[in-house]
Amino acid sequence: MIMQRPTIMQRTALILFYGACLFAITTQAAEAAAPREVFEAEANRIAVIDRISQQTVAIFDSAGQGGGSGVLISSDGYALTNFHVASPCGVAMKCGLADGKLYDAVLVGLDPTGDVALIKLLGRTDFPAAELGDSDAARQGDWVLVLGNPFLLAEDFQPTVTYGILSGTHRYQYPAGTLLEYADCLQTDASINPGNSGGPLFDAEGRLIGINGRGSFEKRGRVNVGVGYAISINQIKRFLSHLKAGRLVDHATLGATVASVEGGRVVVDDLLESSDAYRRGLRYGDYLVAFGGRDLHSANALKNVLGTYPTGWRVPVEFRREEQAFRANVRLASLHAMGELESLIANQAKNPTPIEPPGPKDDKEKKGLPILLPKKAKKIEMPEAVKQVYEKREGFANYWFNRQYQQRLAESCRQWKCLDPSRPLTLKATDRQGESVRLVGDEATGEFRSQRGQFFARFEGAYHEEVGPPGSGGFLAASAEWRQLLSHGFDGSGEVFYFGQLPFGEDLELHDCLVTFHRGAKTHFYFDAKRGDLVGMELFLADDRDPCEVRFSDFQAWGDGLLPFTWHVKFGDSTYTEFKVDHYSQNAQAKEFADE
Amino acid sequence: MNRSQTKNRKKTPGLAVGLAPSCGELARGSELTIHDGASPTANGGFFRLLVVGMLLLPGAHSSRAQSLERTTLEQLEEQAFRSAVLHAAGSIVQLRIIGGAERVDGVTMAEGPTTGVVLSSDGYVVTSLYRFVPPPVTVLAILADGKQFAAKVVATDQSRKLVLLKLQNAEGLAVTEPAPADSYRVGQWAIALGQTYRADRPNVSVGILSAKRRIFGRALQTDAAVSAANYGGPLIDIEGRVLGILAPMSPGSEKAIAGVDWYDSGIGFAVPLEAWMPAMERLKTGKDLQRGVLGVTLSEGSPRETPAKIKEVISQGPAAEVGIEVGDLVTQINGQPIATHNDLKFAITPHYAGDTLTLTLERDGQSQEVEVTLTTIAHLQELAKE
């Protein structure tokens, strides 16, 4: 039925009445036009934006053709951006800041899987840096600010600021192949357009919570549709030291696949027996309960959280079998095979997607692809300032930075080169059972004697896979590598690089990790992140085996340096031996103890 | 439910629930009264809790008794937006375009009306160039109160994509209030208004000021939704004052309606109004304004790095007329230092043909000043043909 319309008279009366009401209200409203709180909030936001604008970077390739956005995270010029922004720029790029100045910048580290790159702006030590926030504390609906250089609008280097809310947290966006995976990312309706890539997502207080890099685009052409994604800063925090090390970093795999089943449970439906997960006790049919402190209710949830970890990271994993609960710290393996990342990057560099102007385009746009791939820069002579801080090396984005970290480790480590390489080292100790322990080694031999027996090894070429003592994972080789590092430093044979920080030890505290390849074995040396002491090592005789792990503590003066007086040797989940050193000696007579 | 344990639960006035049972359901829903203990969103969330007075209650009533209520910042802002819109609404007109093209530059034009802003009580109205290329047969202006006027095009600002109209026989119109140029702040509220969907009240889009000097110093940028729904309308601040006039501009193109590519992008442009008022006075004479050019090209290089060295001087152009030579380095314009191509572009682009600038040049290590009067691109093209 059609509703009866009011008559003219009724309408007039109503208009008058509501006019009066309206007047009363609007007069009130006008008086209170904008309450103090509104002005204060606006002023606060303006002040926050003023501050974070200074931290935002407009990135241009050397030819000034393409680019994107970035954000400074340290006063000495480290800035985050996307892999897909930095990669086409090559080693050198130009960065505009809100001070109106253009700075040279150099590539430092690349994370092609996570679409993150670290660059360093040159020429200042007092760059305005963003405060890193906690993206896990961010909630759906939080106000956020997006700053950046969409469509390279920032000709005067003043960023574009857009305002919105978090539309979702812990989102997952599929990779293209294995690259550019957005795991556990943030979703925002603050407008993000091509060119915003690599730029910062800030919370309302101006703390950096993400790096924008992606949007859902469909038939609208390549412009914002209210659906942008940012890589969470908590993910980047794990990778940061690895990127600062100048590396081409890789993401990780658990070595197991899982499926969602009834009741929000996650069951292991495939498992590599060579994986650390298997060695730590995970079995086919087990239910995964938590990963890295995050409860799991679906297979996607595991994929989501797993994507935020670097290779080599150890993660607490909780699982159940029947009514029994287990917990283990599982070491994650590399997502890509050796050299695979390099070739993937090379392929991508051959086919960069050009910047497109905004505008209605046909429907061919694929959804969810990264926002901007700038044109490949023309070959342009590297600026002198950049040349000085760049070193090319396979597997690295910029090895120069790795070298700096190696030097820094060497300088702060008080065990460094404190042994005389020309003399054998003898260690006499007492183990927990009160039995005496002796360890003797020189360049070519090693000997370990304890209540378990006497074990001897001669080192020629690669370590034998079964180097003893049995059940130790190769303690003779490990102690030889320890002696090698403390005698020769980097001058020992083999390849060395700084990995970045990794969790190590019972509490999975972060330690600086130095990797060496010597006599066919890979060794991780762990340094206390604050004091610099060498507090642990892991020697891997094979990829599919647990390493021989040694933890060093109780440092005491010895000679010019400092040596550990407690050794704890582990293999897998069990302790092989733990002993307190009575004394170290480097007498010329190498076989002094051996002959006793 | 253990309501009592929730930290930041607010007390519901019994009166309210009693009087509004329909709202009570929401009020009583237990899921709504259980808050996160830590409530991290209280700081940065959409809904920050503030303790404020009930300013918006009809004052005539005695309910002031409940003077202290908790309401959110977002709610207060909502009311402030409303007041701002009311403040500006009286000087916005709907413009019905009679005739005009259906497609321009391959883009299908909107069929609806467009928007204008009243600049003087005797009927000068500014609108955007959108729908004015080619010029329509006529324009009918409809005020919010229903009054109608025939409107004539006075002149066009081709550089900033604005059109000055005169409403015939108008008097006593409500005039818009421009916000002072020195009040612009990146991050301030910016509300885009159009009078497109209906004649009696504006359509509203809320955003912030995203940047101040875009398109080489000619436009403000906002993330409020800008499109044919509000071209020609005002971008206002939280007090209802006009920051700028929304225009179909694009950094990549000087075409008349280049901005249509930017719909939905969260990138919209507005011509700052206060600084444009002198240009309006110039348009009143009936002569169009064009972007001013110098008549030179610059040596190749990176626009953001390479100094502004003259590579070519177009003969008989403005630069040639005052003796600027190939190889001269432009170091200042009107006293502002010029270090790069972009600096030069920023210094010249905002000016119109006919404007006179003071250029400081460096030639053979000597510095000298010249006064140059800019011309139009069309004029330069004519010269090039000769």
Next chain:
Amino acid sequence: MPFLEESVTNALTPWPSLQKKGPGRRGLLLALAAIFVAVHFFLVANFATAADHFDFASVNRYAQQRSVKIYGAGGMRQLEAYQSGMLVSSEGHVATAQSLVLDQDEATVVLGDGRRYTGRVVGVDLVAEVALLKIDAEGEELPHFDLSRTPDVFTGMRLLAFSNLYNVATGDEPVSVLHGSLSAIAPLEARRGAFATRYRGEVYIVDAATNNPGAAGGVLVDLAGNPIGMLGKEVRSQVTGAWLHYALPWSQVAASVEKIRSGRRDPSSTELSSTAPELPERPATFDSLGFHLLPNVVPRTPPYVDYVTQGSLAQGAGILPDDLVLAIGGRITGTRTEVERALSHVGLGERLLVTILRDDQLVEVELKPSESKE
């Protein structure tokens, strides 16, 4: 009654409810007093409710618990096989947008907590393009949006849109939320073509990109979580040429659901009171009025008077050739087509006010047909 509605909404009172209780001719004063009291109490109630529940965590949880994701047919012709919806009854009714996703009369409904159900299509309101699904929650009382609510709606109000746009939220993830403002309350004038709509009534136009793939059927709520409307399909606006982000008003959603539940599924019975105004059976014509316009030579031919018939009403009223017809009976006319449309609203023999432009002056003339002429 657009002006009225604005006044009402400015007074923070839901117009629809007042319309129903519209004052009688004689009880006007009484009604005014009653309304004033109602207005005031509504204000108090509204703010008080708000005061208790305005933190986002609560509003978000409230809306998420009532929002659903819908997966069904589709995937052909590059159409999405997913969309959004909302619970509207405790026994498991789900309101959503009618689309090809529901073609199989069944669709998978995923609740906010990740539980999956098969939803059976109860019915469809073809005009409003609202569909109603029912899931079997086995006697469980489900949280839902209240269809009887009459929300307070005004231009510029802040809104939150909950939907599974782009199917971003998989599994038990919460759906996406976008913030925006109510840009306008205006009739839905979508461009014809692939994205045509049948609905022509008033909709809520939003300034955020709420209408993305998969968002149709999602809920639009106010700052307190009150439902305001249902997100519509992806359409382009005829008025602006831009993508139109809009929602069907809550009262229409409620009416459609009610219609479907009551079993009136015949499309002919789903006429919308708010859409088509009644047209006269015999409208006025150019011949009856006695003036004729230039033929449509270009798409937007201005409505210039070509010639006036001798002795006609038009001639009597002083209409001249070359006059530009700018309004007929209060309806603005920019093209010949619009003049024709305006005339269709005028009954043959009715008085008619015509606004014309002549020598830059607006002139109003009145065409008064005498009874005898008829």
